[in-house]
């Protein structure tokens with residue numbers, strides 16, 4: 045079975061709690077050539093700010109996915125292709141592995157499983173909000189990361205393994221190890237991508253690179269460079 049992300053190289057992650065640079069519109073963001081937009085962040089996420097970003101991107105021609113940080117910010121919107129739901133394999137509490145998901149299933153009896161896919165996160169930057177929030181054990185070497193990736197795919201049938209360095213550029217050796225741990229699963233890499241070279245370095249090993257803060261801090265020309273690198277790698 046093929047999934048949309050089998051054909052992706054590049055994803056933009058738009059944080060509804062952050063502004064765009066002066067003069068940049070959501071239309072500009074959607075026209076960067078990225079393969080898809082994920083709307084999500086760790087802190088300061090509400091149904092209202094999620095809705096506002098999806099509304100602003102809705103009329104533009106790019107696949108839109110919501111990446112909720114908790115069940116209470118999940119929104120329904122005709123413009124959404126689907127939901128990418130994190131599960132944090134190296135979280136300090138099972139709440140972030142299955143607990144939040146159990147709550148979501150319990151409260152939402154109309155949950156649209158056909159449009160829902162999990163992302164098996166391995167969180168690597170101890171200083172990122174997502175690491176403190178989920179109390180992730182980021183003290184992992186290349187073998188640990190490769191093994192988590194293999195466990196995600198083989199034991200838990202995960203289609204997407206997400207190596208998350210949010211806020212810092214990852215170690216190439218670790219990204220290579222993660223790629224070695226998966227067979228069929230799609231490897232997403234995110235964190236610290238800020239130009240062509242950093243994008244290329246990560247995209248050599250990852251199937252899909254995710255670019256976040258650059259869109260909020262630098263704008264569309266910088267993002268376009270990373271789209272180009274992802275296609276070249």
Ligand SMILES: CC(C)=CCC/C(C)=C/CC/C(C)=C/CC/C(C)=C/COP(=O)(O)OP(=O)(O)O
Nearest residue numbers: 085086087113114115130144145172173174210
């Ligand atoms: C069951 C449902 C619907 C949701 C639970 C989903 C889980 C387990 C969330 C925990 C992990 C999490 C908060 C993921 C959000 C996506 C993410 C990693 C965003 C980037 O975060 P940072 O870059 O650290 O945060 P900011 O940029 O917001 O500071």
Ligand SMILES: O=P(O)(O)OC[C@@H](O)CO
Nearest residue numbers: 210211234235236256257
């Ligand atoms: O903001 P950056 O560091 O680009 O990280 C992207 C993404 O992986 C965050 O979840």
Ligand SMILES: [Mg+2]
Nearest residue numbers: 210211256257
């Ligand atoms: Mg971030």
